[in-house]
Amino acid sequence: MISIDNLSKQYGSTTVVDRVSLDIERNSITVIVGTSGSGKSTLLRMINRLVEPSSGRVLIDGNDTAGEPAHLLRRRIGYAIQGNGLFPHRTVAENIATVPRLLGWDDTRLRARVLQLLTVFQLDPAEFAGKFPHQLSGGQQQRVGVARALAAEPAVLLMDEPFGALDPIIRAKAQDDLLDIQRRFATTIVLVTHDMDEAFRLGSRVAVMSRGRVLQYDRPAVLITRPADPFVSQMTGLADRAMRLLSLTTAGEAVIPGAAGGPVIAASASLRDALSELVWRGAESVAVVDADGAPLGRLTVAAILAHGRPG
Amino acid sequence: MSRAATVLRLAALALLVTFLLTPASFAPLFAPLTQYGAPPIYDQGNLLTLALAQIATVCCATAASAVVAVGLGILVTRASGAQFLPLSRTLVNIGQTFPPVAVLAIAVPLVGFGLKPTLIALFCYGLLPIFENTISGLHGCPPAVIEAASGMGMSPTQRLLGVELPLAMPLILEGIRLSLVINVGTAAIGSTVGAKGLGEVIIAGLLSNNTAFILQGGLVTGLMAILLYEAMAAVERRLFRPALIE
Ligand SMILES: Nc1ncnc2c1ncn2[C@@H]1O[C@H](COP(=O)(O)OP(=O)(O)OP(=O)(O)O)[C@@H](O)[C@H]1O
Ligand SMILES: [Mg+2]
Numbered sequence: 001m002i003s004i005d006n007l008s009k010q011y012g013s014t015t016v017v018d019r020v021s022l023d024i025e026r027n028s029i030t031v032i033v034g035t036s037g038s039g040k041s042t043l044l045r046m047i048n049r050l051v052e053p054s055s056g057r058v059l060i061d062g063n064d065t066a067g068e069p070a071h072l073l074r075r076r077i078g079y080a081i082q083g084n085g086l087f088p089h090r091t092v093a094e095n096i097a098t099v100p101r102l103l104g105w106d107d108t109r110l111r112a113r114v115l116q117l118l119t120v121f122q123l124d125p126a127e128f129a130g131k132f133p134h135q136l137s138g139g140q141q142q143r144v145g146v147a148r149a150l151a152a153e154p155a156v157l158l159m160d161e162p163f164g165a166l167d168p169i170i171r172a173k174a175q176d177d178l179l180d181i182q183r184r185f186a187t188t189i190v191l192v193t194h195d196m197d198e199a200f201r202l203g204s205r206v207a208v209m210s211r212g213r214v215l216q217y218d219r220p221a222v223l224i225t226r227p228a229d230p231f232v233s234q235m236t237g238l239a240d241r242a243m244r245l246l247s248l249t250t251a252g253e254a255v256i257p258g259a260a261g262g263p264v265i266a267a268s269a270s271l272r273d274a275l276s277e278l279v280w281r282g283a284e285s286v287a288v289v290d291a292d293g294a295p296l297g298r299l300t301v302a303a304i305l306a307h308g309r310p311g
Numbered sequence: 312m313s314r315a316a317t318v319l320r321l322a323a324l325a326l327l328v329t330f331l332l333t334p335a336s337f338a339p340l341f342a343p344l345t346q347y348g349a350p351p352i353y354d355q356g357n358l359l360t361l362a363l364a365q366i367a368t369v370c371c372a373t374a375a376s377a378v379v380a381v382g383l384g385i386l387v388t389r390a391s392g393a394q395f396l397p398l399s400r401t402l403v404n405i406g407q408t409f410p411p412v413a414v415l416a417i418a419v420p421l422v423g424f425g426l427k428p429t430l431i432a433l434f435c436y437g438l439l440p441i442f443e444n445t446i447s448g449l450h451g452c453p454p455a456v457i458e459a460a461s462g463m464g465m466s467p468t469q470r471l472l473g474v475e476l477p478l479a480m481p482l483i484l485e486g487i488r489l490s491l492v493i494n495v496g497t498a499a500i501g502s503t504v505g506a507k508g509l510g511e512v513i514i515a516g517l518l519s520n521n522t523a524f525i526l527q528g529g530l531v532t533g534l535m536a537i538l539l540y541e542a543m544a545a546v547e548r549r550l551f552r553p554a555l556i557e
Contacts, residue, residue: 050458050461050462071461071465071466074461074463075463076464079462079463081455081462083453084459085453085455085459085460085462086456086459087456087459087474089474089477089478098465099463102463102469148463
């Protein structure tokens with residue numbers, strides 16, 4: 001879908017992004033993670049050419065992005081940033097309508113889209129459409145920012161620390177919502193964060209950056225079990241790597257046949273949650289049920305622990 | 312806006328209008344200020360005409376200042392024009408620090424007597440507040456908002472017209488308001504080179520040693536300045552109330 005090919009950016013003599021190549025899968029969330037100043041935002045901003053690359057190419061669906069005027073390219077790519085950047089002098093509805101307006105959508109289509117997005121993002125249109133950004137809470141502003149980025153149905157959505165300003169509880173909710181949104185609109189999302197938990201929670205693939213280079217680009221479980229560089233294991237955290245690994249697998253994926261009494265856990269819960277439940281209850285096994293409460297099987301402590309180590 | 316302030320403004324407006332329409336009715340008030348039976352109310356021209364002429368002069372000059380100062384402010388806040396910022400700032404500062412009387416003295420030999428030298432002097436004098444406020448307004452746009460505008464695919468012109476200028480507008484208008492008020496007072500000097508205005512009344516008072524004339528010219532000018540300022544402020548409040556006042 002997006003093919004980043006040997007991309008570099010220099011400011012004067014300092015190289016901020018250094019020969020990065022990544023293939024980003026369609027219809028997935030790819031996360032770029034790294035310490036502050038590692039070049040994450042610069043890399044992301046070269047995809048929509050807010051920063052012009054010094055060398056290298058970005059291809060979207062095989063087409064070189066350098067081949068069209070930057071502002072036209074950007075209308076096809078959603079962009080959401082930390083602090084959301086909502087236009088303070090425009091209402092929520094006008095903010096969301098920004099890109100469709102630039103693209104010349106007719107009023108009927110535009111209105112329908114704004115209504116749809118407000119509803120999807122749990123903002124009652126009657127209440128919120130006419131409000132100004134400063135009348136919203138931080139979490140609501142953030143949702144409007146993402147809704148605005150998605151308004152013109154872009155195939156690609158770039159997000160630069162979109163949840164950075166949210167408190168932990170609202171943040172977790174926003175992350176869940178993003179996973180839903182991604183599935184609903186089948187968007188290809190590239191998200192930048194410096195929060196490893198966020199990266200593991202959202203990313204189907206994660207690129208770890210340090211000093212302008214991508215050290216490893218793989219599925220989260222692989223980053224933990226086969227780190228390519230000491231910095232990668234430092235980022236993923238050595239002390240709780242087993243727990244992290246458990247958090248990447250759901251109870252439904254690990255379920256084994258058989259019935260169990262005592263505690264019950266949903267198939268969508270992670271193994272980490274399942275283990276926690278077992279420790280808390282002092283039980284040896286837990287029953288796994290699907291969303292309707294129908295039994296799927298069980299999990300034992302031993303079965304869970306087997307998922308917490310490589311191999 | 313408090314009720315008392317509104318009442319005060321309306322009273323000032325009523326006073327100004329009444330005085331300009333029927334100056335003769337104020338004669339008893341000004342009579343104690345005159346000596347040897349001199350006229351208590353200016354009698355060498357119509358006060359209303361002079362007041363309107365002065366307002367018109369000031370509005371023309373300020374409109375020209377606004378166009379140039381806002382244009383210059385936009386130019387020097389673009390990446391391509393940033394190098395002109397120090398130069399522009401110097402020029403505009405000279406316009407403000409060079410005394411308007413001196414500008415008149417220089418302009419008269421070049422463009423002759425009358426309205427033109429006055430417009431030039433007021434134009435120069437009015438640039439600075441508008442220019443500086445335009446720059447603060449444009450620089451004051453939150454970086455995240457600018458970044459979002461570009462990231463959404465607005466062209467530089469769309470971004471300027473749709474985002475930056477609207478956000479800077481309250482400050483720009485404040486600059487224009489300031490410039491307007493300063494110039495209403497300054498415009499009186501235009502009468503020394505033959506522009507129509509209330510300066511005539513003051514000069515006549517000085518020449519004939521008539522304090523009543525001086526006071527009338529000064530008071531009408533002052534009231535006009537205050538009311539103009541308040542009127543513009545009210546319009547601004549109405550325009551920007553919902554969005555920008557947090
Ligand atoms: N316009 C610029 N001119 C010069 N240097 C820049 C410019 N933009 C970024 N840099 C430098 O490039 C480096 C990488 O910046 P970048 O914003 O990509 O980092 P980041 O990984 O997003 O960091 P953070 O997590 O703090 O946002 C930094 O050292 C920064 O100072
Ligand atoms: Mg960044």
